[in-house]
Each structure stands twice: as C-alpha cells, then as structure tokens.
Amino acid sequence: MASENPDREHAVAFTLNGEAVRARVPARMHLGDLLRGTFGLTGVHLGCEHGVCGACTILVDGRAVRACLMLGVQADGAVIETVEGLTESGLIRDLQDAFHARNALQCGYCTPGMLVTAAELLADEAAASSREEIRAAISGNYCRCTGYHAIVDAIATTAEARRDARREAVE
Amino acid sequence: MKAPDFAYARPASLDAALALLAEHGEEAAPLAGGQSLVTALNMRLAAPRLLVDLNAIPGLAGVSEEGSIVRIGAMTRHRDVGTAAIVRERLPLFAAALPHIAHPAIRNRGTIGGSVALADPATEWPACCLAAGATIVVLGREGERRIAAGDFFLGLYATALRPGEIVTAIEVPVPGQDAVWGFDELARRHGDYALVGLAATGRRAGGGLADLRLAFFGVADRPVLARDAAAAVEAGDIAGAQAALAGELDPPDDPATRAATRLHLARVLLGRVAGRLRGDTVTEGGRNGV
C-alpha cells in the first residue's frame, strides 16, 4: 500500500457509516477534522483536541475512540461510524429516545460523544449497567450542562429496556 | 490547535519500520496507540518530521503464555491487556490496573508498548512491569535486547531505548502459587493520572510476606521500587515502612499538589495495600473519589 512510504499526504479508503469512501488526507490532519471537513460529519464535535473531553468520540472497527487522537490517514481500511451513521441505521434509536424523554442533554455539544460511548457500553450484553458502572463508562465524556444525573438515567433506562427485550426474546 | 506539518508512513513489517526509524534518526517518531503522542502533536509540543505508524505491522499485538512467561505484544491495546483471559488468570495485577487507566475510549486505542516506551511516571503499566519483574523486549537494527523493567525506566519520559529501537513485547513471569499482589491508586477523578499509585507483588512465607516488590508511581520521575519500605513490611513494621518512604520517593511539587501531600498519600496507600497483602481485615481500599 502507498502509505508504506513516507509522505505528507496519503490516499485513504475506508467504510464510513456504511459507505465506501476515499480521500486524500494531509498526514497531520486528525481524524476529527477529516470527518468534519471532508465528509461534512459535523456531529463529530471538537471540544479540546487533546483527548480529554470526549465530544469527538466515534466508533472505529466497533470500538469507541477519540477522533482527535487518531490521524485521518489511519482511517485507511477501517470501518468508522459516527453519530450520523448510528442514527440512520437506527441502532441507537432507543438510546436517543431515552435521552430525549429524560432531557439528558442541554446544549447538545457533548451528546454525540456521549451517545457513542453509551452505545459501546450497551452493546456489551454482559455489562451490568449499574449507575456506578454507567458513571465509570462515561467518566471520560465531559458535560457542562446536565450534571450527568439525567444522562445516567437515560442510559440506565435503555439498558433495562434492552435487558427486558432480550429476556422476552429468550422466553 | 492543529498539529505541525509532518510526514507519515505505515510500514507493513518490523524490518521496514526499523529501516525508516534508522534512516530518519531523531526526526522520526514511532506511533503506537497515539493517545499521548497525538495529544502532544495537537498541542505542538512535539514536532517530529516523520511518524512511523506501527499499527499495520503483523504480530505485534496479542497475549500468549509461553512456559513460565506471559508475553504481551507491544501493540496490545490497554483494554485487550486487561481483559485477556490469560492476564486475568495469570496476572491479576495487570487486570486490576486496567480500570484505572484513563477512560474506555483511550483504553480501546492506547497500547501497553506505547505506554512503556513513553514512560510517563504517573501511569500504571510501567509500575506494574516493575512490580511484576517484567522484561521489556526491544528491537533495533542491531537486534533484540531484553531489558529488565528495573533497568528500563531511567527518568521523566526517559528509558533505556536507544535511537531507532522500539518496544516489541512485555514479558511477565507467571507468579507462583503462593504469590500475592496488590494494586491501588489515588486520583482526583476516575481515570486521571495518579496522585500516587502502588503496584505490589510478593509471596506468602511462613506467617508473613517475602520477596515483596512495592512499585510506586506518580511520586518520582519514574516508577520506583521502595526496597526499604518493602523490607520493613516483610518484617511486619508498617509504620517503619511508611517512614522509610521519605528516603525512597522523590515526589514532584506541581502547581496543584505539593510534594508533601503526595508523600503523605503514598504512606496511606502503602498502609492500605500492605494491610491487604497481609490479609488484615480492617483495611479499606483507597477509593477513587474526589
């Protein structure tokens, strides 16, 4: 592959929200800027660009990562999902509904990262999702507006509903 | 802030990576999980001319048991280290450290090799390696070197790695049947760098403890083995062990926390971990809190 040789710009090809995409990316551009600038995925929010606030959290190969701490060129070959893709696929509709009903967001800036982080937690069926575990799971996602209580409620409600649904499916 | 301009390469083999690092010398930096390096780039605190991405090199990630050794590939993500069945079974110290390392999204991407090579004195893996008597396996164009953890961490972000070398694996001896371990840390918030942390290993001998290794982190320019304190604990003298820490640790004075505070907290942590190692009942774990 071309990226084996040093260059200040590389071609990348990857799967973005279910679509095959290509781009040429400056080496120094972080993945958050690539997704926002080149692909218009402005649901990827930049709150610090040093990996602390969690607003840019996305799924890379199914795992939550900070888009600001990966380089755009590292997207090559990956499967990437952002809040936009998770919305269109309907995978987090229940979580979004719970956030809406509980008003677990105010300004909405942390929300995409919070949803992606919660989505990863909820995808782990073994996770017990106690309030403490939920708080630990979102401990790297900063929210200045809500005080977190409503967010914990919304994730707990969704976890409970999914558990019930799984139980019913078994029975 | 945006990163300064640099070139990037993602070699597909160790040989190619080492060749690039050798060719570009000081101007090149290896890129592992990037959770510290990309942060530094985004703050323009680092300005390498070339990043050599290790993520496409096969065989660098994974955990395996080889005889009396657990081998952890350098590119194994934090989460995969701590959740690996072999680690949970054989190296519970490492599994216990995992929840203290930053946050899920960082643990999903950061690697143990990157953490060890960076040698941030407030992080968990270097101290675990030191406590567990691990060997850091490094590779350069001159070949492989195997460096005891005690000889690897040389100072603030300083290691025994030579220019052009990278960490390829961490090898940890499997503890024996009579082994004991302890891990605890105090951080202002869950996942923050530790104000002080302690990774401990040893074994039960008679009614007490022997071969105790107390690896403190966050209280010096590198993870530190508190040998005198360990000897005092082995002798059953916890107070003596706590007193000994004054001579063994060199906590930094930083804008948020005085050195005296860290030393005090190290003593408290030692008391708690040592109590647990000895099987005392009235010990409460240092709780992550405010």
Add this chain to the structure above:
Amino acid sequence: MSTDATGLTFLDRPNSYIGRSVPRPNARRLLEGRGVYVDDVAMARLAHVAFLRSPHAHARILSVGTQAARAMPGVIAVVTGAELAQVCTPWIGVLGHFKGLRSAPQHALAIDRATWVGEPLCAVVAHSRAEAEDALALVEVEFEPLPAVVEMETALDPGTPAIHPELGDNLAFERVLDVGEVDATFRDAEVVVEETFHFGRHTGVCLEPRAILADWAPADGMLTVHHSFQAPHMMQDILCKHLSLPEGAVRVICRDVGGSFGIKVHIYPDEMATCALALMLKRPVKFVADRLESFQSDIHARDHRVTARMAFSAEGDILAIDMDDLTGIGPYSVYPRTSAVEANQVVNLTGGPYRHRHYRARARVVLQNKAPTCQYRAVGHPIATMVAEGLVDLGAARLGLDPLSVRERNVIPDDAYPCAGVSGIRLEKLSHQAALAKLKAMMGYEHLRAEQAALRRQGIHRGIGLAAFIEITNPSAAFYGVGGARISSQDGCTLRLDPQGGVVAAVSVTEQGQGTEGIIAQIVATATGVPMDKVRVVSGDTQTTPYGGGTWASRGAGIGGEAAWQAGKALRGNVVSVAGAILQADPGSLDVRDGAVVDAATGAERMTLAELGRIVYFRPDTLPPGVQPEFVATRHYVPKDYPFAFTNGVQASYVEVDMQTGFVRLLKHWCVEDCGTVLNPLLVDEQIRGGIVQGIGGALFEHCLYDADGQLQNGSMADYLVPMACEMPDIAVAHVVSATASSEIGAKGAGEAGTAGAPAAVVNAINDALRPFGARVARQPVTPEVVLEALGLI
C-alpha cells in the same frame, strides 16, 4: 399569576402545556448530530484566523515583525494591533451607576503593551487554521518584560506599580455599605464568629469553545456574523459602534450554542478582531478558540478573598454581618457589563435569606495581570452564599445548636413579604420557611443525622451541609441600562399564524440548551390554542426576531416567556375576532383549542384554524366587509415594579471524608428552590442539577492556577479539573412555587440557583465531617491537600 373572570389561571386553560414535562422539540436534532454550531457553518472563500498571544503577563511590545509569517504558504494576511486599530476602535468597560469604576481603553489587538498571558496582539489569516498556526510561529515580537501585578492582596500596596499608569493605582472600584449599628451590635453580641474565605479563580469551560464567523459582503454593505453567543442584539450594537457601521449593516446570528453560562455574553478582543478582519479582507473569516487559548482568553471569575464575621445572640439569632471582599479582575474591566458586578453582587446578596438589620460590607475590585474576569453563571452568588452559610454553621456549632434549626429561626418569614433585605434589595415574595421544611422532609434530615452519628462511631466520617440562598433573576433596566450600557432588558415575541394553522414564533431571547425554545413553544401553544407540534420557534437572529436582550441572568423564561404569553393572547384575540365575523358569533363566546376555533362554553368545534387560514389567506374576498385579519401579533415585556425578581432556595449535601487521604466523596445532594411558576419541571430540574454540578466544580476541583510571574499553570483540560460523571452524586430536586405578580405567567429564573448554593452546601458538609477533629476548611477548591492541611497531616 393572574386569573380570568372565572377565577381560572392560564394553568387551567384547556390543552395547557404549562407545568408539563414536555421534551424539547429542538433536542432531537442535537441527538442526531444535526446541530449547527458556528464551526459547522459552511461558507465559500472562508479564511481562518489564529492569534499570537502574549507569553508575558506584562510587557511592552517593542516591535512586531510579520514579514516571515506573510511569506508562509496559505497565508492571506498578517495584521498587527496598530493596523487593526484603523478599523476597530477601542472600548472601556465602565458603567455609570457604578460610581468611581475605572478601567483603561482596550484594543482588539494589543498595540504597545500586553497585560496578561494570552492577550492577543497579532492575527494571522490563512486558508486553514493549521497554516495560520504554522505562520504564527514566524511572527517575531520583541518584548520588554514589565513587572507583573499578580497577587490581588498586594495590588494596592504603594510599592506596586499601576498597570495603567494614567489611573494612578490598581483600584478599579470600591463599594462600602454600612447599615444599622454594626459596631455596637458586634460589641454586645453573645457570640461572634469570623472566617477568611478564599475562592479559587475559575472559568466556564463551555464544551463548544468560543467561536465567531464574520462575513463582509461589500456589495450588500452587510456584515453577517455567526456567533456562539447569548446576546445577538447586544453584539450587533457593539459591532456597529466599534466598526463604525450603521445598525442595518450588521446581522448577528446565533444558531446552536454549545454551552455559555455567561462566558459567551462578553466582548472579546479576538472576536472583535475577527469581525474587523472580515471588513479589512472583504471575505468570511472564522475564529474558533482552541481549548488551550480558551483557558487563557475566556473570562475567568470568582477570584475573591472575603474576611467576614457574624454576630449572634445567645438564642441563635443572627444579629449582624461585617465583611470585607477583595477581588482581582485582571487588567481591564470587561466590556460592556464590567467586571465590578460580581463584587457588587456579593455585597447585595451576602446574608440575603436572613432578617438581621445590621450589615457592613466593603468590596474592593483590583486590577492585576491575569486573564480578565467577568460575569459567569450565578454571578457573585456562590461567594455570598458561602460566606453567610459558612458563618451560620460556625455560629451554630459555637452555640451548640442544630444548623438547620438556626436557619429556620433566622430566615425572613414567608409571611413578611414584600419587604427589603438588609442590603436594600427589594424582595417581592420568597419562601425560605417552606423550602426548609420541604428540604428537611425530603432528605430525611433527622434520620441522616442519626446515621451520621452511628457511622462516626465506626470511624466513617460523614457530613451534612446546608445552604440557604437567594438568586437574582428577571433583571430590569436597573442592571445595565441605567448605567449607560446598551443592553436591552426588554424582550419581544412575534407570532404569525400560517394558513395550515401552524404558528411561527420569533423571539429575542436565545437558546443555549436551557430549553428556551421549548418553553416558548409551550407558552405559545397554550396561549394561542395551537398544538405544540405546530409551533416553530425562531431565535438568535437580529434580522428576523424582535429586538431584545437575549438570554442571561436567568431571564429567558420569565421575561421572554411573558412576551410570548402576551403575544399569544393577542393573536388568539385576533383569531376569534375574525372567526366571529365569519361565524357570525360573538368573539367573546369563542376560544381556540387544539388547533380549532371552538365555542368557549361547550368546547364544540366551530371551525379549524386550517379552514380559517384558507379563507383568510386565499379567499379574503369572501370575508365580511370591513374585516381585516391581522394574524401577526407582537408583544414586548420588561419587568417594571421590581428591579429584579429574587428567588430563593436551600440545598443540602451529604459527603464522606476520608480522614487519611483527605478525599471527599459526594454521596447525595438535594435542592429545594422557588422559581415561581414552573413552566416545565423537566427542564427546570435539569437546570438546577447542571447548576449544582457547576457549583461543585468550584467547590472541589476548578482552579486557574497562576505562578508568581502570572503564567497560567494548568491551562488544559488534562490539568484544569472539571466535574466528571464518576464523582458526581445523584441530585434530588423539589420546588416551592411563589409566582411573581409582576407578570401574568409568574415565572422567575432558575438558571443560577444550583450554582449559587452548591459550593456552600458541600463545603459546610465537609466541615461538618471534620468538626470532631477540630479542623475546618475555608479555601476553595477543597482539594485533598486542603483537607489534609486542615487536619494537620501535612
């Protein structure tokens, strides 16, 4: 709350949405990542600006060399302070009603002198932010470092140089209030307690950094500014003034705003410079603060030292308070609200819940070479509350009285209103007694005390802390307007009924996540009788909304909401008048409910609004002669009978202190507050909870740490600690309702109550846990180190 002829309030209107926990209509978009924040606005020919900021706390700027930077790839322009001053005039942050308040002219980019680390002094505009930053590194500035005034305690010493020599010294403002017989009361008091409180300077850390995109279109003579901001009309007015443009030439648009908390209601030099650059370059220019420069350039707040004492009778009556407040505000008073308001609020509010009649306060506001401070959520409130509530607990302990009962004894009784507080503030209707009673029951106070005692015997040290407080909301022109600031205290709402029976509501109050638009939709739906899902709200655009102040000081619901209510009533009146003419019915016998004109007495549908709209808009020829429908209605509102609508509340915190490590664990938090009519409990409760956690941030974590040279030591999100989910408690919220009679909807503000009381509740709880050890803390943030020092362990 007003009633109609039948004695019913608007809460009783059929299909009322008031008081219901309706989810915010605009939240779904944010949940899908479809918000549009400033950095998301796409624009052709967009240029990006980055600023060179002073690395010195105080230095003369001898020269700025821009040649090398101009030659860098992608660079469009490099502009110095002197060049920018050709386009943008300087400002001075003073207000007429703050007698003696002084500051110096401040330029968008520093010209001769830099006065804090982070002050912008040169702009680089490039095709990308990265290229602008590359070129910044090549701007060559020659500085002559000057002595920095860092410590506020020594800022007024004769030997300390004046930051602005023309002012003579570093005193920006001083206020002294002396009411009653303070000295005699203290002399004769049974018990006097005293404490010196230190408040750590902190900052807002909005998750969306400050951002502005200015586009100058010369052909239209129009400057369009997309701004992450709370007060678009204020910004429009100020841009006109300092860029020498007529009012019609500036349009300010505030779409989604990622948190504000008062941070985004001030004039920032870098934002003014960005607009000036758009004029100079005749193209769109965008500035998005990165997080590192946010810490250096966003306003800071709460840098106070207060020494105070409180006098008690033997029975536990609070007799008098005497306090001295010193605050450092940075090198300039911030424009246009000024940096003196916070200290002024501390004077107005300290001890506000109580009925003592003797009060002396002095506040001194000093200049220093640190980032400027200004109004941040709950301006002055957490300081005032901490001082009084800390002293109340000290007094209760000294007298051997229960702290809750001391508060019950001393609060202004609920039947004493209207009355004036000792500082002169006019209080319409508060409910301290009811709030205390509700809190006591809600938290199980007696049980908690018993649990605390039992655990203490087991070596587990928990503490219970209380904090009663008052909050300033719904400000009238008394806040800024009388001082000469062109900050509107009135707000408006324009409603338009469309042919299908939907309503568009344009409001001058703005949304930053509080739920302003949701509240407005609820009120408009209730007032007009149109279903809420057919109400669309437009806000944050100087060109399409009525003129108004925007959202700050907890005014969105109380002021903007009343304007919407009145506009809704007017539109409904217009609708039934036209419908009456068509239906040949007395308009007074008709009402609008659920999207249809109905017979008011029976509820029977007479015609749908869609049918009415069809006739009015498409077949006006069929209307009876002389009928001219007006399906647009506008109303404005400003509170007139009181300068502010004070609210009240009380909070409690339950904590556990690890006496070996000094770590504090927050177990639970409670708040009872009274914001008058609760328009939407879901939104109000979350305002309270968020405010509480912001207050806890100041109490336990947040601190802008400067060294002796004025360098900010912890200006990143890794080093400046904000509250995160793991350490925060669950928070129970309840309400007492004392509606204001100033408006028909009776709503007061709720945005600051949480932040006002939380620090005092938490710190008092810590001190309650520490009391058996003879230790106490009075320095925020209360870090483990502060606790260990109090315990004498380090």
